[in-house]
Amino acid sequence: MREFNYQRAQDVAGALALLDDEPEARFLGGGTNLVDLMKLGVERPARLLDVRGLPFNRIEVTEDGRLRIGATVTNSDLAVHPEVRRCYPALPQTVLAGVSGQLRNMATVGGNLLQRTRCGYFADVTKPCNKRVPGSGCPAVEGEHRNHAILGASEHCVATHPSDMGVALTAFDAVVSYETAGGPGELPLADFYMPVGDSPHRETALPPGALITGVTLPPTPVAARSRYRKVRERASYAFAIGSVAAALDVRDGVVGDVRLAFGAVASRPWRAREAERVLTGAPADLESFAAAAVAELAAARPLPHNAYKVPLMRDLVVAVLTELTEESDR
Template sequence: MKEFDYRRAPDVPGALALLDDRPDARYLAGGTNLVDLMKSGVERPARLVDVRELPLDRVEPTPDGGLRIGATVTNSDLAAHPEVRRRYPVLAQAVLAGASGQLRNMATVGGNLLQRTRCAYFTDTAKPCNKRAPGSGCPAVTGEHHNHAVLGASRSCVAVHPSDMAVALAALDAVVHYETADGPGELPLGWFYLPAGDTPHRETALPAGALITGLTLPPAPVAARSRYRKVRERASYAFAIGSVAAALDVRDGVVRDARLAFGAVASRPWRARTAERVLIGAPATARTYADAAGAELAAARPLPHNGYKVPLMHNLTVAVLSELTGEAAR
């Protein structure tokens, strides 16, 4: 591992100053992703700015009835928070599906948002990778890609985003808050992650040197009946090969509101807005759910070895929505 300078930030302005002083520095919270990438040589920061002790570790109600979640809230505390479990169960379920208890105790909300792909070509510095070394190529397109993207990919990158939490946040219209030397800012999650396009190394729309301070969940009555379902290749903790975050409001047999997002199928959490448009106002039936899934997945462009993801996501979507409908009927 390359030698690096370590500093502990005294406060948010101090953290920004420490990073501004060394543009090749990185913020460190739990380190569950960053430290692994440093060990493999993918990340080589000259300085780590420890932000773990900053006062950003609270989950609090917002004046409009939503929740504000601090960037250093651990994944364990987030999943266990009674208001998250009661009002946004899909988020608690996604966090619990994401990692072991030991990792959840260390990992933070801000770090989870910024975790990087687990594509084997990205993590192997002996291989070319446009995300790691722009312009070097994407060997996954013709190589090993059975876990890779079927939606929104490009010839420059077919890797998928690894976060479970971010999929639920996409369905919930979360807003990411950050601080820069020029003042605070915010980004809706739908704008936070950038499409792969021709610049897959640019993963988020965060300004250079920005520090994530937290996120807000807007009030969403539909989220009280929500679910996260993840498919993985082994029963123990593993990254998804497909996942669905869904929330459904059914009254008198008709879908009144719906939120839907897919995971492990694109370079970013995939908000299924086409499917939502099919669902809202339609009968709450398996046929409607199949039509909605089919409409969303019509845009899929699988590679030779990951076409299985299309029927997997179709069936998973129908199953999760059907389960939510069953709950609403009870």
């Protein structure tokens, strides 16, 4: 590991100034991803700026009914917050499905969104990787890609985004707030992650030197009837090989409103807008659910060893939507 300086940020302006003075510095939240990558030599910051003391550790309801979640709120605090559990139940389910209790106590909301890919080639500095070294190649295309992307990938990168939390936040139209030396800004989560294209090393649309301050969820009545389902290769905590965040409102047997997002199938949480379009106004039954999943997955371009994800995601969508429909009938 490269030697580095450690400093605690006292205020936002000071943190931004320190990062501006030291281009190789990085903000540190819980460190559950960044520190691991430093140990591997993937990340090599000259300085860590600890932002956990900044005033972003609250969850509050705004006057207009939005839910604001501070960037340094821990995953544990998010999972047990009564307003989050009442209005967006799929969100705490993503946290509880994600990691161990020890990691939840450390990991932060802002850091969760900035997780790097879990691709083995990315984590191995002896191998080429376009995310680490642009233009060096993507050996996963011809190599080990069983858990990699089937949607939105390119010849330059087929890795997936590891966040569980980001899947539910994407389904619920979350907005990311940040601060820069030039002032505050916002990015809808739908625009937060960059398409892979030919520049997979550019992962987010955050301006250089930006500090995430929070995530805001709009009032979304359908989100109160939501669920997150994750498929993984072992019962203990592990990264998903496929996941779905879904919210469903059924009226007189017809889908009135629906939200769907997929995880572990693309380089970013994947909003299933085509599936939502097909479902809205359709009968709430197995045939409609399957047709919506098939419509969304028509864009899938699986590799030789991850084609299993297409039927897996289809069946997962049908199962989750069926469970939500049965709950609404009670």
